[in-house]
Amino acid sequence: MIDRFPEPARSQLRAACEGGRTRPEWCFAEGRAHLAYWAPYRGADPVLVWQFDPGPDPEAAAALLRRSLQEMGVAKTIHDISLEPGLTPAADRAVAHQALIGAGFVMEVERLLLAWAAGGDLPDDLPDDRGRLTYRPARRMDPSEVIDLLVRISEGSLDHDTRTEVARVGAEHEARWVYDDLVNRKAGPDWFVIGYLDDYPVGLVAPDDRSIAYIGVVPEHRGQGYVDDLLARGTRTLAEAGVERVIAGTDVGNVPTAAAFLRAGYSETGRLFRYYWRAP
Numbered sequence: 503m504i505d506r507f508p509e510p511a512r513s514q515l516r517a518a519c520e521g522g523r524t525r526p527e528w529c530f531a532e533g534r535a536h537l538a539y540w541a542p543y544r545g546a547d548p549v550l551v552w553q554f555d556p557g558p559d560p561e562a563a564a565a566l567l568r569r570s571l572q573e574m575g576v577a578k579t580i581h582d583i584s585l586e587p588g589l590t591p592a593a594d595r596a597v598a599h600q601a602l603i604g605a606g607f608v609m610e611v612e613r614l615l616l617a618w619a620a621g622g623d624l625p626d627d628l629p630d631d632r633g634r635l636t637y638r639p640a641r642r643m644d645p646s647e648v649i650d651l652l653v654r655i656s657e658g659s660l661d662h663d664t665r666t667e668v669a670r671v672g673a674e675h676e677a678r679w680v681y682d683d684l685v686n687r688k689a690g691p692d693w694f695v696i697g698y699l700d701d702y703p704v705g706l707v708a709p710d711d712r713s714i715a716y717i718g719v720v721p722e723h724r725g726q727g728y729v730d731d732l733l734a735r736g737t738r739t740l741a742e743a744g745v746e747r748v749i750a751g752t753d754v755g756n757v758p759t760a761a762a763f764l765r766a767g768y769s770e771t772g773r774l775f776r777y778y779w780r781a782p
Contacts, residue, residue: 506531507538511553524552530570535563535601539574543686548574551581556601563597564604571605571779581607583775584615591775607777611662611753615772616763618737618748628741629734629766635697635704637735641685643696651696651703652677655718660756662776684708684716693739697732704728707736714740714750717759729762737766 503526504515515538518524522544529538534557539548551570556563571579581602583591591599591609602609620627640648653673656664667676684694687710694708705719705728714736719728740748751774752759 560600563601567605637695639692707732
């Protein structure tokens with residue numbers, strides 16, 4: 503089935519198969535429509551409709567989506583459409599948008615896509631680390647401690663995915679999923695850290711090989727600027743590892759986190775429109 507995908511999707515799918523993130527039986531093609539399912543790490547359930555090319559016919563693409571969902575038997579999946587600022591899926595990705603809606607997907611959240619880029623004098627370009635926090639590598643800690651912290655961070659979260667999944671499956675289940683995702687990302691062994699004020703955990707930041715994958719502060723320490731400390735730590739970690747362009751994303755409605763990225767020197771590069779399908 504992978505051979506029916508055009509390049510560069512074919513090569514990307516083969517690489518993802520080798521990494522355990524997709525499988526040949528997760529790939530579907532019919533006429534000029536193609537799609538695959540993707541898992542965040544080897545052994546995880548597929549969560550994303552990936553490499554979706556609807557072709558010219560939205561009804562045929564919707565039929566392929568419905569058939570793939572039935573054969574995969576997933577309870578929930580998402581598909582992301584990324585666009586430059588000012589563009590919208592309905593107007594600028596009309597076939598894909600119509601196919602997704604026709605297959606029962608709902609566009610639930612719009613996200614800011616952000617990037618920080620190194621300039622000529624790297625230390626002067628980095629966000630300031632004010633030295634208020636000390637850090638401990640999360641991978642060296644008991645997983646239950648980190649999961650407990652993620653549960654606390656989920657309280658009152660403005661992130662759409664977090665709120666939705668906590669309501670659907672509970673805070674602990676969602677925190678365990680996030681923990682498994684973060685510890686399986688490509689990253690240095692000590693990049694994923696928890697920030698402490700004295701001996702009290704304030705929050706955490708988890709960079710992966712080129713992005714800020716996760717950042718969060720416990721409710722009782724929000725509004726005190728600790729997100730800036732954590733973001734500075736994550737950005738500096740990646741920059742000092744040689745990453746010249748650090749990417750990130752946050753919901754448009756998550757105004758405090760978006761403001762923190764802008765304060766740290768990130769700029770908006772586009773918008774991501776996230777479509778969800780959930781089994782009845």
